[in-house]
Amino acid sequence: HRPKGFPPGPRAVPVIGNLLQLNLESPLADFERLAKRYGNIYCIFIGSRPWVILNGLQAMREALVNKAVDFSGRPQDLMVNHAVQMKDHAPGVILADYNQSWKEQRRFGLMTLKNFGLGKQSMEQRILAEIRQITKVLEENIGKTMRPQMLFHNAASNIICQILFAKQFDYDDKFMKYFVSVFQKTSKIINGRWNMIYDSIPMLRYLPLPFQIAFKLFKGAKERHLQMLTENKKTWVPGKPRHFIDCYLDELKKRGEDGSSFSEDQLVAFLLDLHFAGTETTANTLLTAILYLMNYPHAQERCQQEIDKVLDGKDQVSYEDRHQMPYVQAVIHETQRRADTVPLSVFHKTTKDTELMGYSLPKGTIVIPNLSSVLSEEGQWKSPHEFNPENFLNDQGEFFKPEAFMPFSIGPRVCLGEALARMELFLIVVTLLRTFTFVWPEDGGEPDFTPVFGTTQTPKPYRMKVQLRETDTSLNQTYIPIL
Numbered sequence: 467h468r469p470k471g472f473p474p475g476p477r478a479v480p481v482i483g484n485l486l487q488l489n490l491e492s493p494l495a496d497f498e499r500l501a502k503r504y505g506n507i508y509c510i511f512i513g514s515r516p517w518v519i520l521n522g523l524q525a526m527r528e529a530l531v532n533k534a535v536d537f538s539g540r541p542q543d544l545m546v547n548h549a550v551q552m553k554d555h556a557p558g559v560i561l562a563d564y565n566q567s568w569k570e571q572r573r574f575g576l577m578t579l580k581n582f583g584l585g586k587q588s589m590e591q592r593i594l595a596e597i598r599q600i601t602k603v604l605e606e607n608i609g610k611t612m613r614p615q616m617l618f619h620n621a622a623s624n625i626i627c628q629i630l631f632a633k634q635f636d637y638d639d640k641f642m643k644y645f646v647s648v649f650q651k652t653s654k655i656i657n658g659r660w661n662m663i664y665d666s667i668p669m670l671r672y673l674p675l676p677f678q679i680a681f682k683l684f685k686g687a688k689e690r691h692l693q694m695l696t697e698n699k700k701t702w703v704p705g706k707p708r709h710f711i712d713c714y715l716d717e718l719k720k721r722g723e724d725g726s727s728f729s730e731d732q733l734v735a736f737l738l739d740l741h742f743a744g745t746e747t748t749a750n751t752l753l754t755a756i757l758y759l760m761n762y763p764h765a766q767e768r769c770q771q772e773i774d775k776v777l778d779g780k781d782q783v784s785y786e787d788r789h790q791m792p793y794v795q796a797v798i799h800e801t802q803r804r805a806d807t808v809p810l811s812v813f814h815k816t817t818k819d820t821e822l823m824g825y826s827l828p829k830g831t832i833v834i835p836n837l838s839s840v841l842s843e844e845g846q847w848k849s850p851h852e853f854n855p856e857n858f859l860n861d862q863g864e865f866f867k868p869e870a871f872m873p874f875s876i877g878p879r880v881c882l883g884e885a886l887a888r889m890e891l892f893l894i895v896v897t898l899l900r901t902f903t904f905v906w907p908e909d910g911g912e913p914d915f916t917p918v919f920g921t922t923q924t925p926k927p928y929r930m931k932v933q934l935r936e937t938d939t940s941l942n943q944t945y946i947p948i949l
């Protein structure tokens with residue numbers, strides 16, 4: 467049943483709604499087709515429930531920024547809630563509804579991440595430490611062809627683990643491998659065929675279908691995070707925080723029983739949120755970066771020239787150097803645009819009866835920001851459908867960021883880890899390109915740039931050839947024969 471004044475959409479059938487009209491492997495092409503037919507706001511039915519899809523910059527800005535309060539809720543009764551949320555009073559931050567508790571947790575999370583950027587053991591140092599591990603693995607593979615999937619997942623996971631637990635794991639560590647695998651698997655189950663089926667047909671929820679796997683995996687992940695918390699509590703010294711857990715425990719102690727939203731259950735939920743969101747997103751963006759750099763060797767070479775010029779005589783890159791590297795910045799942003807890492811954002815919900823571009827949306831309507839549609843929207847980009855760093859360069863060759871660049875979403879729910887993610891992408895890409903050249907193997911076949919759909923999209927698995935750059939003399943000694 468379509469409420470009065472509701473956005474238009476395809477006719478739905480009872481019980482399953484529009485389910486059979488969507489390609490459940492990836493609904494993105496269907497969403498684009500429906501936008502052409504019905505406009506930038508339309509509605510589909512998943513089961514008996516309407517989902518309103520927002521497309522294009524204008525609708526996104528109108529809802530998420532101009533009417534931010536009305537559109538910043540989160541649905542509470544979808545498969546993802548049932549899978550991730552073990553306790554009602556501890557929703558964490560990603561899936562928390564728009565309320566005081568979410569505000570407190572989010573503010574604390576932002577502050578804590580920011581404070582890690584200060585002091586001696588700054589965020590930048592932590593990332594650079596991880597880059598040394600990546601470089602070691604790549605050095606072992608010079609002249610060889612390797613699959614980089616695990617490497618970048620391990621590295622991204624390790625950076626967030628340094629913040630959460632002050633731990634940098636070896637790449638064959640069991641704890642780390644467990645989480646990387648949980649995140650890879652669940653990211654595909656919680657957005658795709660299985661969540662749509664679960665959310666459409668409640669009757670099927672108890673059958674042994676793949677969504678049960680997601681439930682089990684998240685439960686296991688939470689148990690391990692709880693273990694981490696229990697262990698760290700034994701050595702916690704109030705007022706001397708070593709990592710995120712300690713900061714949270716300090717806050718909890720400070721607040722006492724003040725009725726705020728802080729609790730150990732919330733902390734465990736927060737750890738999972740940051741660990742998950744911090745691993746899959748950055749890893750898949752990096753994988754996309756290498757995929758494009760290999761297949762656009764001129765772009766790779768131009769980055770290397772810029773890097774060599776700016777870093778001449780320096781030991782290592784610093785995040786400040788980005789201001790002198792407009793082309794590298796453009797390439798990284800273009801990679802993010804093409805990676806389209808979180809295509810449908812995290813689902814939103816209206817917090818009250820509201821209106822959007824002439825349509826009425828009752829309180830509690832599920833709203834899906836189709837970020838993917840903005841990242842390739844015609845009229846917003848010089849080359850909307852191709853890889854072209856010029857999308858981010860003006861006529862003077864200076865870096866600029868078009869308004870339609872929103873891989874982190876916009877508005878009050880904008881990605882909490884944006885600053886960290888951008889720092890990671892810059893430091894990692896620059897350091898790797900300074901030392902290595904990445905080459906698409908001769909027997910690599912035609913590259914396929916279409917990502918595999920999920921909450922986070924993944925480039926199709928590929929192989930890369932690692933070459934040491936000729937300019938790096940320290941590792942590239944020439945043999946001089948003795949006469």
Ligand code: HEM
Nearest residue numbers: 560743744747748807808811812874875879881882883887
């Ligand atoms: C390239 C990397 C990343 C991308 C593309 C990305 C993208 C996104 C998007 C699209 C959202 C949903 C925003 C919305 O609901 O409108 C989000 C939320 C979030 N992200 Fe990220 N993210 C990235 C990295 C990270 C990292 C490294 C962290 C952890 C430190 C993180 C933590 C979060 C959290 C906690 C939220 C929930 C915010 C809230 O609901 O208030 N993300 N991210």
